[in-house]
Amino acid sequence: MLEERIKLKDISHVLLDMDGTLLDKYFDDYFWEHLLPEKYAEKNNISFGRAKEKLMKKYKMHEGTLNWTDIDFWSREVDLDVPALKEQITHLIEVHPHVEDFLKMLKRHKKKIFLVTNAHYKVLDIKMKKTRIGEFFDSAITSFEIGYPKEMIEFWGKIQERLGFEKEKTLFIDDTEAVLKTAKRYGIKYIVHKIHASSKSSTEKEPTGEFTVISDFRELTPPEDKL
Secondary structure, three states, rough: OOHHHOOEEEEEEEEEOOOOOOOOOOHHHHHHHHHHHHHHHHHOOOOOOHHHHHHHHHHHHHHHHHHHHHHHHHHHOOOOOOOHHHHHHHHHOOOOHHHHHHHHHHHHHHOOOEEEEOOOOHHHHHHHHHHHHHHOOOOOEHHHHHOOOOHHHHHHHHHHHHHHHHHHHEEEEEHHHHHHHHHHHHOOEEEEOOOOOOOOOOOOOOOOOOOOOEEOOOHHHOOOHHH
């Protein structure tokens, strides 16, 4: 049973990723794979296919770095106003099912809750304005503040200094296995892989089995007498 492996009564700090974990990643996928290539094609008078091919190569070059989610960097790289383009499709920003119930339960049981994200602070602002989940967090930490992406071990040392959590009493949930592996290497005791990051993607990788997996936050919201 999942609640037997992860006893929330033994956890003091909960660290939560944003995109794909708490929020539906469809917004991000649509932006990077459809809207930005479309606008890039129009600007450069090339086909959508050619634009997408060029952008995918650029994305790959910066994956796993601070540049990857730095929308100011991408604005310069493609010569388009990326924040303004994101604002055009904020109607696509959605919270995954049962996330708010999970966050309310954590607050009820006085857990320390922190959002830890690679997202740029401008994107964080856009998404917190569109959703109401910001009120549940004690604080939100972006990789830009820390100076390292979550894929790097240095990120974890820095946020432990800032947040003061104990590794053996901390739960971390993310949809990216590369990030989960780094958190595990750092020594975070309770690690959960949130699958089905996008409600509309049919191409997600199968989990490796290294981590406890959930597809819905109901699986981590046991009856109160089990906490």
